[in-house]
Amino acid sequence: MTSPAVARRRLGAELRRLRIDADIPVEKAAEALECSPSKISRLETGVGVPRTRDVRDLIDLIGGEADQLRDELLGLAEEGRAQAWYHEFSDVLDSSLERFIDLESGASEELVFGGAWLPGLL
Secondary structure: OOOHHHHHHHHHHHHHHHHHHOOOOHHHHHHHHOOOHHHHHHHHHOOOOOOHHHHHHHHHHHOOHHHHOHHHHHHHHHHHHOOOHHHHHOOOOOHHHHHHHHHHHOOOOOOOOOOOOOOOOO
16 A cells, blocks of 8 residues: 555546546546536646545546556545544644655655765865
């Protein structure tokens, strides 16, 4: 199981790719789901918590490859609604720190840069 933030971002990226490949503008998707274009944007950027109904309706609208990926996409939506392990500490954590912890828990590698500058004659 991945972290909820990572699952939401993966789901959103995949939905955006599928919508663009199907040549469906955001406005048409919003009209079909009876919501605002900003809600579609939030869903595709992984900002909001995905609703199963919205993901299912978007898959139905897109069709084609999205239908083949239905189980995977709905699984990501389910993971995106889960609460993270640190949720019980939310009373002492800042919301921006919670986001960093969530993204870090889903990381697969770590890149470190160490710059050093030695002035003049050492």
